[in-house]
Amino acid sequence: MDAVVLEDLVAANHILVDQGVLDGFGHVSIRHPHAPNRYLMARNIAPDLVTPGDILEYDLDSNPIDARGQRTFLERFIHGEVYKARPDVQAVIHSHSPTVVPFGISSHALRPVFHMSGFLAVGVPVWDIRAAVGGPSNMLVTSIALGRDLTVTLDDKPVALMRGHGNVVVGPNLKIAVYRAVYTEINARLQLQAQGLGGQLNFLTPEEGKMAEAIIMTQIERPWQLWRKKARRQ
Secondary structure, eight states, X not given: OOHHHHHHHHHHHHHHHHTTSOSSSOEEEEEOTTOTTEEEXXXXXXXXXXXXXXXXXXXXXXXXXXXXXXXXXXXXXXXXXXXXXXXXXXXXXXXXXXXXXXXXXSSOOOOOOSGGGGGGXXXXXXXXXXXXXXXXXXXXXXXXXXXXXXXXXHTTOSEEEETTTEEEEEESSHHHHHHXXXXXXXXXXXXXXXXXXXSOOOOOOHHHHHHHHHHHGGGTHHHHHHHHXXXXXX
8 A cells, every 4th residue: 555645544533633623532534545445444543543554444344354453443334335325435534523513413503604614505414323223322333224324314415413423524535524524623613603692693605615615625735734744743
């Protein structure tokens, strides 16, 4: 495997911890650059501790090709099922991004409050595991069936919330997925602040969101290089 690919995946884990999206939990994957029916993700380890030697290869049923005796993430099925359903997706992030969680349990939809989160303007669906299992559960996506059900809710969107759990963010490449995960958290923070002011909020329209995202995506290297440098200092 290309060392640069592995280094970028490791960097994504560290960046998302540094930016407050991941902590001891959560995971990041990329579709295998040379085998689209496989993906790469770390073994079961805290994101900030991931090194290139921790990266494993999985098939799209989320079976490790060679686990090397290591434990794998319980919720790896999120990643495999997204890659099956979305050929456009090259990176998947599952987090418990703290400011986003309230929007998965309230009547307030997560909507874009500023141009940096224009990608949210297409809508942010909420997946409820209760509907998938028909009752209470441990809230974890621990099977192909649950991963598939979550992917149906995600549909063609970049972000889906998971009631009482977290969210899944996808992108056409790793850098954009990381950007979206970071700015989903920032947007949630700003939206909560704005709601605290009272009164009606004036969100970005779908057209504004599309136009803003198109411009921001041409600048993706700018935050990526900064975040990567900051994460290296930790």
